[in-house]
């Protein structure tokens with residue numbers, strides 16, 4: 001763990017994470033491939049530390065992650081913060097015990113995800129941080145928030161690598177990101193047209209141009 005960092009060291013660490021994300025992120029056949037960031041140990045470590053550091057002083061008692069990339073990142077950030085991990089599974093897969101469930105509003109590919117959370121994993125009064133690789137519509141995160149609150153937990157916010165939300169969604173869900181979608185390399189060497197503009201006020205983006213569909217140029221998933 002990093003423990004307490006001086007401001008210059010913290011700024012350098014956050015800057016390194018941002019640089020490595022921009023270096024390793026790839027568009028492959030029109031699909032955003034965040035997995036490429038994880039194949040480099042230095043990039044993965046920097047991303048995990050940066051996500052953890054953005055909520056280090058917020059009294060987080062558990063970290064939540066949505067299957068599947070949220071499992072990888074969320075568990076790592078939980079270790080970094082010294083707290084436990086709360087998994088949110090999608091429709092399929094064995095997941096024993098009493099659960100709360102939600103059907104999300106349409107997410108970035110237009111899917112209404114069936115999300116499940118084990119009640120016992122959220123302690124009443126606990127402060128839960130959601131960690132994910134990317135947030136776009138915020139529909140899955142909003143559904144998770146609703147389940148956490150039903151279990152008696154408090155929503156601390158979202159730590160993500162890439163933020164592509166609107167300012168209102170960003171503020172409502174408490175999103176803090178390493179980069180915004182508008183900062184990513186252009187897709188296939190073309191312009192970034194389709195991405196919202198960066199929002200200076202909340203470190204996210206402002207509405208404007210249509211949102212790029214990072215996961216489905218040809219109708220597939222990420």
Ligand SMILES: O=P(O)(O)OC[C@H]1O[C@H](OP(=O)(O)OP(=O)(O)O)[C@H](O)[C@@H]1O
Nearest residue numbers: 067068069107108135136137138139140
């Ligand atoms: O902001 P939203 O529009 O709700 O979308 C955000 C979610 O979409 C991605 O996961 P995805 O469903 O692609 O699952 P995966 O991690 O298994 O690829 C991402 O990891 C978030 O969990």
